[in-house]
Amino acid sequence: MTSVDRTSVATTAAGSDIPRPPRRRRSAGGWLLIALPYAWLIVFFLAPFFIVFKISLSEIAVAIPPYLPTIDLAEGWSNVVDAVGAFSLENYIWLTQDDLYWKSYLSSVKIAATSTLITLIIGYPIAYGMARAPREWRATLLMLVILPFWTSFLIRVYAWIGILKNEGLLNQALLWIGVIDQPLTILNTNIAVYIGIVYSYLPFLVLPLYANLEKLDISLLEAAGDLGCPPWRTFWTITVPLSMPGIIAGCFLVFIPAVGEFVIPDLLGGSDTLMIGKTLWTEFFTNRDWPVSSAVAVILLLILVVPIVLFQNQQQKAMEKSQ
């Protein structure tokens, strides 16, 4: 909804004979309603980011918890001041000095962007086919797309190991057909990571796109066809532009989580597959360097903040439109 629409709604609401009742004063219960989920998200979603930021400025220590300085409010204000004085950007400088980190960020974004594009190319025909299927089939088709989405991520990634291995089912099938005479090495390469991401995130792209394409007014396509527009041109000049909101929502839903993906590169990728989620995991669980892994997380968040905000604005708009 544009701001013009919103003001027009506000002006009608101010008029006398409108169906909507005047806004009631928010009661104590109304405030409680807002406060409960709000407080939960602030404590368990927002506050932790500040702690991550704080620890990213600390240094590693052989202690419990394994970083210094720790802030203890019980020891008074001077303790806090000392602790803040001891903060340093050392971890961030370290991230720029070691090649591993920026290469991981770069390769994560590259892998996520490429897989998003592949997912779109595979997902668009599926969503389109669903939206054009006979009405009585659509609920079943929708169900078939949602079902794998409910099935464990880990299981779906695991299933591919048995298929992609050197002596796996894909190689067996290809050897049997006679397309190849040497088994292909796919598992533990970046190709396996692409397959894993596309496979796991395909429903995330198909669902919003289908919701969008289903609402598409088919008479527009018929009109174009009647006026002699070839099908491929109708597709590019009418269907694609009108389905843009669905494409954008779907791509964000694939791209953003894929950048920080851990399970897929860890199980399907090789030792040379660099992805930042895996780097962060190793830094945290293997090297036990909490401050550096926090700094890695802060930078990852900074990289993702732009797409996340764009995604939210888009969701907000879609929600306002539906109301």
Place this chain on the structure above:
Amino acid sequence: MRKGASWFNVTSLVLGFAFLYLPIVLLVIYSFNESRLVTVWGGFSTKWYVELLSNQQLLDAAWVTVRVAFFSATLATALGTLAAIVLARSGRFVGRTLFSGMVYAPLVMPEVILGLSLLLLFVAVDQARGFWTIMIAHTTFAMCYVAVVVQSRLAGFDRALEEAAQDLGCPPLRTFFSVTLPIILPGVIAGWMLAFTLSLDDLVIASFTTGPEATTLPMKIYSQVRLGVTPEINAVCTILVGLVTVIVVTASIVTKRQEVLKERDMRQAEAQA
């Protein structure tokens, strides 16, 4: 031209669904494999399922996972439904942008960030980690999914019904339970199930926020998968896939039937009026 287009549609649907389902189907088939070599067929057998029953560690992990999923799904459904009502009904209030941001962000936030940040919070407040910390972590990200599901239900909801009840003197709390909740119930149930399966599946967030005494099934599966593909893991996965399929299919049949019944009632009511 229409015929050509629909031929194309059918092909893309068949290929697309084959891609989505073939890996899972193969996994299920090979869980009944007699041979220990996972990719060589050695005849039909259910021995791996029998062996699972004697694997106490795995059963313990499964029990922890189900309890975490149950509690976190229930709490997430309560909080997520409230959040959905706030987003759909409260109009503008101070901090609304922040609120809706916090509801949508966890949907796309990489799990490693969510897990790390929650762990550091628990460490900062000196909370011993284990069952309850996983539960809180799962509640936090699952409530956002619930909020989105319930909100879509609220969006297509005739507000006049609530207003009518209130005009007739029904107090707000009672209006909620006797008017709003029955209408959004399918959304709330779907939200609960989504929260339950999200918690059941999660590996990354649980690994960060767990303590020494609470190991969930995905963590157990993950540590075994790293060592290679085994028929036992295929069997565990098959059971999980079967369970989820049964839950989802049943739920969708139930909601569909309810909607059909409701439509019939409405038509009858209209005919009588």
